[in-house]
Amino acid sequence: MRYCPGLNLGAKSVVLHDFGAERALQVVDEEGVTQMSLPSRTWRAVLDERETGAFNGSSLERLSYGTSAMPRPLLEELVDEFGENVSTAYGMTEMGPVATAIRPEDVLYAHSGVENVAVVGEEDEQWGNKIVAFVVRADADDGIGADDLTAEELDAYCTGRDELADFKRPRSYYFVDELPRNPSGKLRERADGGE
Secondary structure, three states: OOOHHHHHEEEEOOOOOOOOOOHHHHHHHHHHHEEEEEEHHHHHHHHHHHHHHHOOOOOOOEEEEEEOOHHHHHHHHHHHHHHOOOOEEOOOOHHHHHHHHHHHHHHOOOOOEEEEEEEEEEEOOOOOOEEEEEEEEEOOOOOOOHOOOHHHHHHHHHHHHHOOHHHHOOOOEEEEEEEEOOOOOOOOOOOOOOO
């Protein structure tokens, strides 16, 4: 059960059972929505729709995201667009794995060759569990093909970053065409390794 203090105060709630960014933004304006919570990566569709649609959104005071880690570039864009009152809204079962994954994901997202990434635990005979990264390569505009990004390059990149402790560095990298996510944006339990 999610903690929603507004409900205790008699606040009106608007629930959309089928999400569409255009409809969601229309409801924000029509209903004067002050707080909006969405799965992390669903905010991408909202930001894209805001650029193309006639949307005011001045009623929004607080935004939250959950179900998976928010890519730092997306979070920064969200703050630029809506202001700094953005927070996470993870369920208790998500807090541990998400907190473990956020830092290495942030570091990998900062690499220009990475379009999308998910850091997860994988069974390991020696340690019981090890950190691995599933990476979607970015399409490069400078003539360098997306296939040129290697696990060795990413490992060297992570090793050289002061903000990432060595024990949080991924030990394996799997390159995939896309990350398998469920309709709410949460990463599915397991993706098959690419390379």
